[in-house]
Amino acid sequence: MGRPEGSVDKVRIGIIGCGRIADLNILGYLDHPRCEVHAVCDVNEDLVKMRLGQWKAKKAYTDYQKLLADPDIDAVEILAPHRLHHPMVKAAAQAGKHVSVQKPMCLSIPEAEEMIAATRAAGVKFKVFENFxxxxxxxxxxxxxxxxxxxxxxxxxxxxxxxxxxxxxxxxxxxxxxxxxxxxxxxxxxxxxxxxxxxxxxxxxxxxxxxxxxxxxxxxxxxxxxxxxxxxxxxxxxxxxxxxxxxxxxxxxxxxxxxxxxxxxxxxxxxxxxxxxxxxxxxxxxxxxxxxxxxxxxxxxxWGDSFHDCGWDFIDAILQDRAPFLTGEDGKALMQFxxxxxxxxxxxxxxxxxxxxx
Ligand SMILES: NC(=O)c1ccc[n+]([C@@H]2O[C@H](COP(=O)([O-])OP(=O)(O)OC[C@H]3O[C@@H](n4cnc5c(N)ncnc54)[C@H](O)[C@@H]3O)[C@@H](O)[C@H]2O)c1
Missing domain, CATH: 3.30.360.10 (Dihydrodipicolinate Reductase; domain 2)
Structure with a gap:
């Protein structure tokens, strides 16, 4: 589990998926004064080592379940192929982590509903990272x-x-x-x-x-x-x-x-x-x-400015205990569109x- 609400002075984030878009998706997390990029995870070992040094993170994982089990992590950003969004968001919620997932939210409307229900049941913030x-x-x-x-x-x-x-x-x-x-x-x-x-x-x-x-x-x-x-x-x-x-x-x-x-x-x-x-x-x-x-x-x-500000929104939503933008419900409406x-x-x-x- 992450730390309880109210005790967070700095959000320690874990990045799951260190591929192409991570170069921009990371901008707000590196720059926010109350965020620490604590851990990185990718199945590609070379990539994860490269990101560890590049972002000065503390830990590297090749298994996202192990990252989710790390009690020093408060929140995760999921930057993986779309078919993994649904299982990863559910697992993150079950591990008590606030979760942001890159768009598109998932593959189907039932998946979107399960992601919303899992994050709601866990009482964690859930953001669909749509930076435009x-x-x-x-x-x-x-x-x-x-x-x-x-x-x-x-x-x-x-x-x-x-x-x-x-x-x-x-x-x-x-x-x-x-x-x-x-x-x-x-x-x-x-x-x-x-x-x-x-x-x-x-x-x-x-x-x-x-x-x-x-x-x-x-x-x-x-x-x-x-x-x-x-x-x-x-x-x-x-x-x-x-x-x-x-x-x-x-x-x-x-x-x-x-x-x-x-x-x-x-x-x-x-x-x-x-x-x-x-x-x-x-x-x-x-x-x-x-x-x-x-x-x-x-x-x-x-274009990078949109990623930067979208990342800040996630961290501020956690710190201010407010809904992030977009919410899971917004993401579901876009899936229906x-x-x-x-x-x-x-x-x-x-x-x-x-x-x-x-
Ligand atoms: N907001 C935007 O404008 C924008 C632009 C491009 C991509 N994206 C989104 O970002 C996400 C990632 O896209 P990308 O372009 O970086 O793709 P990518 O293929 O470059 O990166 C995905 C990474 O996930 C890793 N991965 C795969 N399975 C994994 C697992 N089980 N555990 C950990 N890591 C795993 C891969 O090794 C890869 O490095 C997608 O949701 C995509 O739609 C958004």
């Missing part, structure tokens, strides 16, 4: 929306353009992602798409119904895709268009999907761009209202997320 909602230009856009800067929101339009290039990704990191048994869906619309669904829901509310068309490039990449939805709030609509351009080189520090989000309101528009890649040389956030453009050039806009997209494109019909139970 912490990207500072999205944060600012949300603030503007809430201030009524564009009047009543009408629609959101998410445009995703993926190319080739970007940072180096080991082949093994790609291989499990294009295997539906390991990933739970396709690499674009489910894996990376979890972020787009999260943004869509966070900005404009709960989804009422979905109609989607998805094709598969080279048999494995779930693009091009056109996904449309209606919100429960009447008269609000959403659209997400995803395209893979295999001949388009993207110079970027990270993955190559570039996104542009447009939110239309009764009195103006908001554009947010960049996030992961950088196709357009424009400010990350532009507001149009009253016949004037306002560009927000001074926001932190590195995904299942509605999947059923819509595979069965050619309009589907309501709330009817999704599988």
């Amino acid at each position: 909602v912490f990207y500072p230009p999205y944060r600012k856009a949300k603030e503007l929306l809430e201030q009524g800067a564009i009047g009543e929101p009408l629609s959101i339009n998410i445009k995703l353009g993926t190319g080739v290039g970007g940072w180096w990704v080991p082949l093994k990191t790609w291989l499990w992602r294009v295997n539906w048994e390991e990933c739970g869906g396709g690499p674009s619309i489910y894996d990376d798409g979890f972020h787009k669904m999260s943004i869509a829901r966070w900005f404009l509310g709960e989804i009422e119904s979905v109609k989607a068309w998805v094709d598969f490039m080279f048999g494995v990449i779930d693009e091009p895709a056109l996904i449309t939805w209606r919100y429960q709030e009447s008269n609000r609509l959403g659209v997400w268009e995803a395209n893979m351009s295999p001949g388009m080189l993207v110079h970027g520090a990270y993955y190559t999907p570039d996104e542009r989000v447009e939110i239309a309101g009764t009195e103006g528009w908001i554009w947010v761009t960049r996030c992961t890649a950088r196709l357009m040389r424009i400010p990350p956030l532009i507001l149009y209202r009253g016949g004037e453009h306002q560009a927000f050039d001074d926001l932190r806009d590195d 995904w299942k509605a997209i999947y059923h819509s494109y595979s069965e050619g019909k309009e589907v309501r997320p709330r009817d999704m139970k599988d």
Whole structure:
């Protein structure tokens, strides 16, 4: 068991899975003054040794059950292939550790419900680590929306353009992602798409119904895709268009999907761009209202900033005894959104997320 609430001055965290995204996922934990990266774990012994030195952790494990049995660990971050999220979160809860799991939450809605129930029964914090909602230009856009800067929101339009290039990704990191048994869906619309669904829901509310068309490039990449939805709030609509351009080189520090989000309101528009890649040389956030453009050039806009701030949210949620963002329930709602997209494109019909139970 971790230490009881109230006695924690520093959260000692264990990282389970030390692969590609750990480079960014660790940023907030290394930087938070009241967090200590106490232990690292990976089945790859060389990797775990490398991370031990790189992050100045105290302990290394190759068996996550042994890390969970360590009484010096208060919380864990799970950065493993998706099929392991469900058993790892349940085991972490049973060991009394606060738990954050990278998105997508798991493979099915019953799994999501079991993860929520296990963490609730154990009385531990449960965070679904979805960092795009912490990207500072999205944060600012949300603030503007809430201030009524564009009047009543009408629609959101998410445009995703993926190319080739970007940072180096080991082949093994790609291989499990294009295997539906390991990933739970396709690499674009489910894996990376979890972020787009999260943004869509966070900005404009709960989804009422979905109609989607998805094709598969080279048999494995779930693009091009056109996904449309209606919100429960009447008269609000959403659209997400995803395209893979295999001949388009993207110079970027990270993955190559570039996104542009447009939110239309009764009195103006908001554009947010960049996030992961950088196709357009424009400010990350532009507001149009009253016949004037306002560009927000001074926001932190590195993709890594979203990971940093998302990590701080987990540590602060533990220290302040509050819910993290996203919660398990948020994660389940996004699983239902995904299942509605999947059923819509595979069965050619309009589907309501709330009817999704599988
Ligand atoms: N938020 C984002 O933008 C973002 C981006 C990329 C990946 N991710 C998510 O991060 C997670 C990890 O992705 P990645 O790209 O780092 O993958 P990866 O394959 O590079 O890393 C996964 C690591 O887990 C380790 N592992 C596998 N089984 C294990 C076990 N039983 N015990 C301990 N370690 C084990 C592997 O050896 C590997 O090092 C996934 O959930 C993925 O969707 C999120």
